[in-house]
Amino acid sequence: MAEGLLAVRGLSRSFGGLQAVDAVDLDLRRGQLLALIGPNGAGKSTTVNLLSGVLQPTAGSVALAGAHLTGLPAHAVARAGLVRTFQNGRLFGRLPVLENVLVGAHARCASGLGAVVFRGAAFRREERALRERAQELLAGLGLGADAHREVRELPYGQQRKIEIARALMAQPHVLMLDEPAAGLNSGEVEALIAYVHALRAAGLSILLIEHNMGLVMRLADRIAVLNFGRLIAEGTPDDVRNDEAVIEAYLGRRKPKQTADAAH
Ligand SMILES: Nc1ncnc2c1ncn2[C@@H]1O[C@H](COP(=O)(O)OP(=O)(O)O)[C@@H](O)[C@H]1O
Ligand SMILES: [Mg+2]
Known part of the structure; x- marks a missing residue:
C-alpha cells in the first residue's frame, strides 16, 4: 500500500459565526492523486488556504511526511514541499x-x-x-x-x-492545484487532464481541488467530498459516484431557484 504523505486531522476554520471548514480529515498517499470536490461555497478554497498557510486554522493539524506544518506561514509551507497554484492566477503579465x-x-x-x-x-x-x-x-x-x-x-x-x-x-513533494480547469474551454480541459495524468504517472503526489466532478472522476485515486464545510464522503471514484449524500449535495444545487449557482 502507498505510504501516507499528507495527513490532515480535524481541520477547522470559522469566519465569525460561519463554520467554513469543519473538522476535515484528509489523507494523501505518496504518488497518488486525491481530489477534494464540493459545490460552490463548500469550503474548498478555504481548505487550500489553510493547508498552504495563507489562512490559519481555528483547530486541527496538518502533517507532511510526519512533519507538522500547522500554523506555519505560507513561505515555510512551500519550503517544506507543499506547493500550490491559485484559483485566480498570480502571474506577472508584463x-x-x-x-x-x-x-x-x-x-x-x-x-x-x-x-x-x-x-x-x-x-x-x-x-x-x-x-x-x-x-x-x-x-x-x-x-x-x-x-x-x-x-x-x-x-x-x-x-x-x-x-x-x-x-x-x-x-514540490505535494502539488496542490486549486480549480485548474476554471475558465478553460473543453479542448483546454482535455489538455489539462492529459498533463495532470502524466504528472501523476511520473510519481508526483497531487491534491486537486475541483468543482467539476466529471474531471476528477477521470484523474483521482481517491476523492473527498465537502459540503457546507463538512466531509460527506471519501473513497474511490466509484464509491463517490454512487454515494447518495454526494448525489444529493450536487443535485440539490441544481434546483430551479438556484440555477445561477449551478452555472458556476
Ligand atoms: N475571508 C472570508 N470571510 C468570510 N467568509 C468567508 C471567507 N472566505 C470564505 N468564506 C465563506 O466560507 C464558505 C466557504 O467558502 P470557500 O472556501 O470559498 O468555498 P469553495 O471554494 O468550496 O467555493 C463560503 O460560505 C464563503 O462565503
Ligand atoms: Mg473556491
Whole structure:
C-alpha cells in the first residue's frame, strides 16, 4: 500500500459565526492523486488556504511526511514541499513566460523574488540549470516556443499552464492545484487532464481541488467530498459516484431557484 504523505486531522476554520471548514480529515498517499470536490461555497478554497498557510486554522493539524506544518506561514509551507497554484492566477503579465516560471524556483527559498532579481556571478551556473529546467517544463506543456513572450499576450488557458509550471519549479513533494480547469474551454480541459495524468504517472503526489466532478472522476485515486464545510464522503471514484449524500449535495444545487449557482 502507498505510504501516507499528507495527513490532515480535524481541520477547522470559522469566519465569525460561519463554520467554513469543519473538522476535515484528509489523507494523501505518496504518488497518488486525491481530489477534494464540493459545490460552490463548500469550503474548498478555504481548505487550500489553510493547508498552504495563507489562512490559519481555528483547530486541527496538518502533517507532511510526519512533519507538522500547522500554523506555519505560507513561505515555510512551500519550503517544506507543499506547493500550490491559485484559483485566480498570480502571474506577472508584463514579464516573459520563462521569468514567471523561474519565480517558482525561489518559492522554497526565504529570499523569494529577491534572489531572482539580484543575481550575482556565483548564481549564474545554477541559474542556467534552472532556466533549462523551466524551458523543459514549458516544452512539456506545449509552451516551449512561447518562453520569451510576455504572459499577457497568451490566451487564458496557456496562462493557467504557466502557473502549473511555476509550481513545479519548486520541486514540490505535494502539488496542490486549486480549480485548474476554471475558465478553460473543453479542448483546454482535455489538455489539462492529459498533463495532470502524466504528472501523476511520473510519481508526483497531487491534491486537486475541483468543482467539476466529471474531471476528477477521470484523474483521482481517491476523492473527498465537502459540503457546507463538512466531509460527506471519501473513497474511490466509484464509491463517490454512487454515494447518495454526494448525489444529493450536487443535485440539490441544481434546483430551479438556484440555477445561477449551478452555472458556476
Ligand atoms: N475571508 C472570508 N470571510 C468570510 N467568509 C468567508 C471567507 N472566505 C470564505 N468564506 C465563506 O466560507 C464558505 C466557504 O467558502 P470557500 O472556501 O470559498 O468555498 P469553495 O471554494 O468550496 O467555493 C463560503 O460560505 C464563503 O462565503
Ligand atoms: Mg473556491
